[in-house]
Amino acid sequence: MKNLFENISLKNKEKLFKIFRASTVKYTKGINIIDYMDRTNSIGIIDSGSIDIVQTDYDGNETLIDELTTNDIFGSTIYSIVLSDECSIVTKENTIVTFIDYREIENAEFIKSDFYITFVQNLLAIIFEQMSLKNKRIDILTKKTIRNKLLTYFKQLSREQGSKSITLPFSLTTLARFISVDRSAMIRELKYLKEEGIIDQKTKKIRLYY
């Protein structure tokens, strides 16, 4: 997967940091990043680690909006909800984030230098990748039954991993949150799929017979 500063020398990376008023920040586990960032014009790119985007309702209920990992992007431009008060961005582990000031993409002084163009192209590539991920998730979420959500997800993984035998990239608990269904209901549905001989499953190892 592409890195934001791929093919850019350390020296030029430093220049870019100046242009974009960028900063790289290390957070420990359980920090609410939003307290530390300029809410309006920054986008953050995760260099390593992972974060949750959590929305808290008026009555205290917490909804997991998104879980982000390496190379994922967040910021008010992308998550319009972040602008609102109810939202928090919490690190799940030690996490390194690079913030850039989005406005500077439009008025940088080094705009015609090679490294600037490389940077914008890297950013574009990352965002395309992100778009693809979002579309895949929407493809799953629009399915009306847990069964179809699971089968859609498995098919995606099967295509990516090039095999009918796939390995889940995360726990079943996380999968349930990803496809936004009740965990116990999801495991029940997995049981049915096994009983009907449509799949074989043992924790994260799944074989598809369809």
Next chain:
Amino acid sequence: MKNLFENISLKNKEKLFKIFRASTVKYTKGINIIDYMDRTNSIGIIDSGSIDIVQTDYDGNETLIDELTTNDIFGSTIYSIVLSDECSIVTKENTIVTFIDYREIENAEFIKSDFYITFVQNLLAIIFEQMSLKNKRIDILTKKTIRNKLLTYFKQLSREQGSKSITLPFSLTTLARFISVDRSAMIRELKYLKEEGIIDQKTKKIRLYY
């Protein structure tokens, strides 16, 4: 909303078209675009009109993957499913699409010219907008009840339109597809929300009391 060729002169637009091997194509209603496009390296941007992205299963079932309108972007880079055989892109009305060869973003000869940079920035702005839309839709789709899906969507609209009195941008039938629930069940839920005094609704006009 930004246009891909905003602030670019007609002359430079033509140059960009050459660089990106771009072409603008007009389709009449009901055409499957995918038959006409380079499947692997093009992205299409809708200048006007609208299209459906439809997936056809082995047993002939059609699933609406997405409905795209002006400035929406599609292509194998974004919709990985498009690569697969089961997917078709069908115009819903007379539609104008601009195709660009994505690879050329990386090796264009006019890479340091102003119009090239303007173009890439326009593209970036459109994609950020798209990302935001996708995130909003995911925010809705991850809610577990029709009621919460509706209320989440209404809240989004309310924020956008800056009022507790909102107007749906499309029909209730389309809304049901957008939030991916059964239409009759959705209308039933709207009825309950009205009975409980949480909203007022009459076709596309909705007033929020929460």
Next chain:
DNA sequence: ATAAAAAAGTTGCAATTGCAACAAATGATA
């Protein structure tokens, strides 16, 4: 190695939803 924490798996039950099959209202078109 063992305690603690997280994940996996089960089940009963009530609530929600999708589906089917309608009727009524609204909009478009010739």
Next chain:
DNA sequence: TATCATTTGTTGCAATTGCAACTTTTTTAT
């Protein structure tokens, strides 16, 4: 303005799902 098409609205019913309240297994940390 008559007709056709689309959208809106209704309801019964069966299937699916979420929720709660567990037990068991696996993983992590000291």
